[in-house]
Amino acid sequence: xxxxxxxKLVGVTAAAEGLAIACGGATTAPTASATTAxxxxxxxxxxxxxxxxxxxxxxxxxxxxxALNESTNNDFVxxxxxxxxxxxxxxxxxxxxxxxxxxxxxxxxxxxxDIFIGGDSSFHDGLGKEGLLEPYTSPNxxxxxxxAKDPNNSWVGWYFGIFSIVTNTDRFNKxxxxxxxxxxxxxxxxxxxxxxxxxxxxKTGGGYIFIATxxxxxxxxxxxxxxxxKKLHANIxxxxxxxxxxxxxxxxxxxxxxxxxxxxxxxxKAKNPGIDLSVPKDTGxxxxxxxxxxxxxxxxxxxxxxDWVLTKEAGExxxxxxNRVSVRKDVAPAPGAPTLDSVSLVKYDRDFAAANKDxxxxxxxxxxxx
Amino acid sequence: MRSLxxxxxxxxxxxxxxxxxxxxxxxPQIQVILTPGSTGYVDFLTGGTxxxxxxxxxxxxxxxxxxxxTLGFVYAYAMVYSDMPWKPFFRLVGILPLLSPPFVVAAxxxxxxxxxxIVSYYVFGQSPNILGLYGVWxxxxxxxxxxxxxxxxxxxxxxxxxxxQAARNLGAGAWxxxxxxxxxxxxxxxxxxxLMTAIYVLEDFGNPALIGGFFTVLPTQAYSLISGFxxxxxxxxxxxxxxxxxxxxxVAKIRLDGxxxxxxxxxxxxxxxxxxxxxxxxxxxxxxxxxLAALILMVYGTLVVSALTVAFPTNLRFTPVHFEYLTAQxxxxxxxxxxxxxxxxISAGFAIVAGFLVQRGTWPGRRVLDFLLIMPAAVPGLFxxxxxxxxxxxxxxxxxxxxALIVVALIFWNIPVGYQAAVxxxxxxxxxxxxxxxxxxxxxxxxxxxxxxPMLRGSxxxxxxxxxxxxxxxxxxxxxxxxxxxxxxxxxxxxxxNDFNWGGATAFxxxxxGMAVIVLTILAAVGGRRGLALGAARA
Numbered sequence: 001x002x003x004x005x006x007x008k009l010v011g012v013t014a015a016a017e018g019l020a021i022a023c024g025g026a027t028t029a030p031t032a033s034a035t036t037a038x039x040x041x042x043x044x045x046x047x048x049x050x051x052x053x054x055x056x057x058x059x060x061x062x063x064x065x066x067a068l069n070e071s072t073n074n075d076f077v078x079x080x081x082x083x084x085x086x087x088x089x090x091x092x093x094x095x096x097x098x099x100x101x102x103x104x105x106x107x108x109x110x111x112x113x114d115i116f117i118g119g120d121s122s123f124h125d126g127l128g129k130e131g132l133l134e135p136y137t138s139p140n141x142x143x144x145x146x147x148a149k150d151p152n153n154s155w156v157g158w159y160f161g162i163f164s165i166v167t168n169t170d171r172f173n174k175x176x177x178x179x180x181x182x183x184x185x186x187x188x189x190x191x192x193x194x195x196x197x198x199x200x201x202x203k204t205g206g207g208y209i210f211i212a213t214x215x216x217x218x219x220x221x222x223x224x225x226x227x228x229x230k231k232l233h234a235n236i237x238x239x240x241x242x243x244x245x246x247x248x249x250x251x252x253x254x255x256x257x258x259x260x261x262x263x264x265x266x267x268x269k270a271k272n273p274g275i276d277l278s279v280p281k282d283t284g285x286x287x288x289x290x291x292x293x294x295x296x297x298x299x300x301x302x303x304x305x306x307d308w309v310l311t312k313e314a315g316e317x318x319x320x321x322x323n324r325v326s327v328r329k330d331v332a333p334a335p336g337a338p339t340l341d342s343v344s345l346v347k348y349d350r351d352f353a354a355a356n357k358d359x360x361x362x363x364x365x366x367x368x369x370x
Numbered sequence: 371m372r373s374l375x376x377x378x379x380x381x382x383x384x385x386x387x388x389x390x391x392x393x394x395x396x397x398p399q400i401q402v403i404l405t406p407g408s409t410g411y412v413d414f415l416t417g418g419t420x421x422x423x424x425x426x427x428x429x430x431x432x433x434x435x436x437x438x439x440t441l442g443f444v445y446a447y448a449m450v451y452s453d454m455p456w457k458p459f460f461r462l463v464g465i466l467p468l469l470s471p472p473f474v475v476a477a478x479x480x481x482x483x484x485x486x487x488i489v490s491y492y493v494f495g496q497s498p499n500i501l502g503l504y505g506v507w508x509x510x511x512x513x514x515x516x517x518x519x520x521x522x523x524x525x526x527x528x529x530x531x532x533x534x535q536a537a538r539n540l541g542a543g544a545w546x547x548x549x550x551x552x553x554x555x556x557x558x559x560x561x562x563x564x565l566m567t568a569i570y571v572l573e574d575f576g577n578p579a580l581i582g583g584f585f586t587v588l589p590t591q592a593y594s595l596i597s598g599f600x601x602x603x604x605x606x607x608x609x610x611x612x613x614x615x616x617x618x619x620x621v622a623k624i625r626l627d628g629x630x631x632x633x634x635x636x637x638x639x640x641x642x643x644x645x646x647x648x649x650x651x652x653x654x655x656x657x658x659x660x661x662l663a664a665l666i667l668m669v670y671g672t673l674v675v676s677a678l679t680v681a682f683p684t685n686l687r688f689t690p691v692h693f694e695y696l697t698a699q700x701x702x703x704x705x706x707x708x709x710x711x712x713x714x715x716i717s718a719g720f721a722i723v724a725g726f727l728v729q730r731g732t733w734p735g736r737r738v739l740d741f742l743l744i745m746p747a748a749v750p751g752l753f754x755x756x757x758x759x760x761x762x763x764x765x766x767x768x769x770x771x772x773x774a775l776i777v778v779a780l781i782f783w784n785i786p787v788g789y790q791a792a793v794x795x796x797x798x799x800x801x802x803x804x805x806x807x808x809x810x811x812x813x814x815x816x817x818x819x820x821x822x823x824p825m826l827r828g829s830x831x832x833x834x835x836x837x838x839x840x841x842x843x844x845x846x847x848x849x850x851x852x853x854x855x856x857x858x859x860x861x862x863x864x865x866x867x868n869d870f871n872w873g874g875a876t877a878f879x880x881x882x883x884g885m886a887v888i889v890l891t892i893l894a895a896v897g898g899r900r901g902l903a904l905g906a907a908r909a
Contacts, residue, residue: 063854069868069869070865070866070868070869070871071869071871090853090854090855091854092852092853092854092857093861093865094849094861094864094865095864095865095868095869096597096868098597098598099597099849099850101600102596102597102600102756102850103759103849103850105600106756106759106760106763106850107759107763109760109763109764109765110763110764110765110767110768112763112853126600171486194499195485200594200598201598202594202597202598202599203593203594203597203598237485237499237501237583238501238583238584239584240580241579241580242868244867244868244869244870245473245477245867245868247870248477248870248872249480249484252480252481252484252486252683253485253486254480254484254485254486254487255485264870267870268870271681271870272681272684274684358599358601361598361599365419370584370586
């Protein structure tokens with residue numbers, strides 16, 4: 001970092017332009033040099049006295065890799081910029097946390113992002129364990145429950161997503177009947193055969209959380225979990241590659257039901273009242289995370305972004321834009337949205353789920369034969 | 371072509387092409403392939419999880435290639451030989467399936483033919499399960515017949531009417547002429563079409579991923595390994611299996627072609643018309659093309675209607691509101707157009723020059739370059755893009771413009787079809803034609819430029835069209851390469867689909883496809899007028 005900074009400072013304009021291109025292009029050369037200098041100064045200051053806040057307001061241009069929904073992204077960044085004059089944001093949107101994770105990994109020789117936001121904490125945790133994230137403890141994280149924070153401080157949670165079931169009301173009433181599913185075992189009813197879908201456990205965060213939820217429901221008895229998944233497989237028509245697409249299929253009536261995210265189901269329900277949300281007993285949840293990429297050249301600005309994401313204002317905005325549940329107790333949930341207190345949660349062992357992900361998924365693949 | 375030693379420009383051109391191929395095709399792929407290390411490969415291969423995807427890949431490649439090439443041949447024959455009406459319309463419809471942005475078109479198929487599809491359920495009352503082998507087979511047939519159609523039509527248009535007239539005069543019937551003259555002479559095109567279609571089916575990720583159900587093929591398995599397990603080893607191993615299969619197909623094609631001559635354009639000028647095709651055959655061609663066109667237009671019609679209604683199919687009230695995204699996100703559309711045009715122009719030109727150097731050359735090692743220029747077709751876009759990130763995202767390369775890198779990736783990923791078209795075209799043109807130029811004192815490059823190039827306009831167009839349409843519709847290639855300033859239309863579409871915004875996504879798709887159609891129409895108009903001046907070659 002030090003050597004690279006020095007090179008950039010003494011280097012010709014070309015070097016500064018290179019940095020500008022790397023960060024997104026539009027910055028003029030002098031600004032880029034100034035930013036680098038400020039970043040270097042702030043880094044030195046931070047190393048000397050980590051708890052003392054930077055004297056001046058951070059400035060610069062941060063590059064944000066976002067796995068959030070498109071409509072959330074735009075308003076979210078706008079609000080951040082309004083609250084943090086002097087920081088420009090280059091947003092790279094890709095609503096697929098797995099791809100962003102792979103991309104950050106592939107770019108490690110010369111990182112192009114400062115911030116990774118959105119997606120379950122497991123996507124961030126993997127990068128953190130590989131040393132690709134910059135540990136940071138935001139002063140605003142002190143009010144957040146310990147379970148929503150990384151013990152190593154490489155990421156911090158800022159929203160919860162609760163796993164539930166979406167049903168197509170019309171088809172459900174005609175073809176299944178009775179009350180909406182209240183337990184995961186209800187989905188094993190043979191009436192669902194060929195009418196049920198589940199987001200692909202391998203490609204989507206939600207699909208894996210579903211498997212892990214079943215495992216914890218059976219007290220980590222893997223044989224029981226695999227037996228359940230095998231029986232469920234008999235009813236499954238497809239494991240679609242993205243979670244939103246699965247909700248769309250149910251919304252169109254192509255399929256009757258699908259385990260999926262409560263907040264996304266509510267978003268689609270606002271457009272199509274013909275679907276319904278039900279949260280079964282013993283459900284699991286995700287912790288939506290935000291992290292700083294190691295090698296960021298605008299660290300103070302990146303930290304300011306994380307600080308802002310953890311504010312009440314940002315939490316409320318996220319609730320409004322995406323129906324997700326804020327990790328902050330002082331942020332009210334969206335109307336009709338289930339919260340961690342209102343549903344029955346399985347004892348979700350996040351470390352176990354993360355550490356055994358590959359093994360469990362391979363066991364599942366072998367069990368259902370795909 | 372004279373020996374390389376006597377023509378330094380030729381040698382330089384060859385070195386330049388070989389250098390660029392090494393840098394932009396071989397090097398990034400080696401980066402991906404070498405990441406795992408040998409133990410990783412051994413573990414993966416002994417694990418055996420690749421066996422069933424391999425079997426599935428082989429099965430679907432055999433099925434889809436057969437139907438797509440058959441359909442492509444019928445379409446090409448109808449377009450070039452028959453007297454059916456509406457040819458300009460069919461020419462456009464024949465390349466529409468290439469303009470299928472991932473997600474959106476497959477989603478339209480499910481809207482039409484899914485368990486509650488508009489056609490399948492609301493018209494016919496059926497609730498079919500289209501997910502799986504049969505769905506993939508049907509969709510791939512439609513998606514890939516345009517490759518076969520273009521390559522075969524290009525070759526058919528250059529076939530020699532005199533041979534057909536001669537056969538006719540010797541007493542052969544219309545069917546006899548077709549079977550004994552027309553069909554055998556299309557073999558270079560047919561071989562190229564089978565090879566390219568098979569490789570593209572083999573590499574196809576989007577269709578199996580969206581309508582494959584539980585039917586896993588090698589590209590979907592590789593994608594799962596990468597995005598689910600972060601398993602570069604396994605993914606690279608699968609990628610290597612795909613490359614080996616492509617190599618097998620390539621060798622098979624070389625064997626199939628044998629050392630025969632398919633020259634139909636020789637030094638002697640001909641202005642003889644083709645013997646007429648029976649009226650019944652023309653009518654059959656028309657009906658076949660019309661049926662296919664109806665199916666294709668239904669899919670695109672669904673997209674247009676979705677873009678113009680509040681919430682298709684539940685709320686069909688008209689609204690222009692979805693098109694507001696075009697102004698908000700016009701950067702991605704503009705980038706798509708710029709990158710597509712740049713990549714298509716350079717890729718088509720590069721492919722023709724490379725085709726000339728390889729097909730006319732006698733230098734050692736040209737089979738290697740020949741294969742390397744076809745190989746990218748077997749590399750799923752995701753890996754091609756990943757290879758570029760690993761290879762070129764280096765601190766000392768940070769000055770490289772990302773838009774330029776995307777263009778370079780598009781050029782080399784899409785070279786195979788244009789290159790195949792060039793080689794197939796050159797095989798039809800008698801060497802004596804360019805030799806006449808060189809023996810009159812022209813350099814080989816000059817002979818190529820002034821004599822061969824005008825006759826290869828069709829091949830050039832195939833290369834341009836294919837690269838352009840693939841550039842404007844690819845998502846997987848750019849997913850690791852785009853930046854906020856170099857985002858493209860498919861990224862926007864992907865974002866809108868995942869944001870429960872079907873109206874916005876389809877509006878953007880309509881704009882993207884519409885933009886491409888306009889470009890191709892302009893190209894056809896310009897190319898068509900020039901084409902008239904090339905009567906000799908077109909017969």
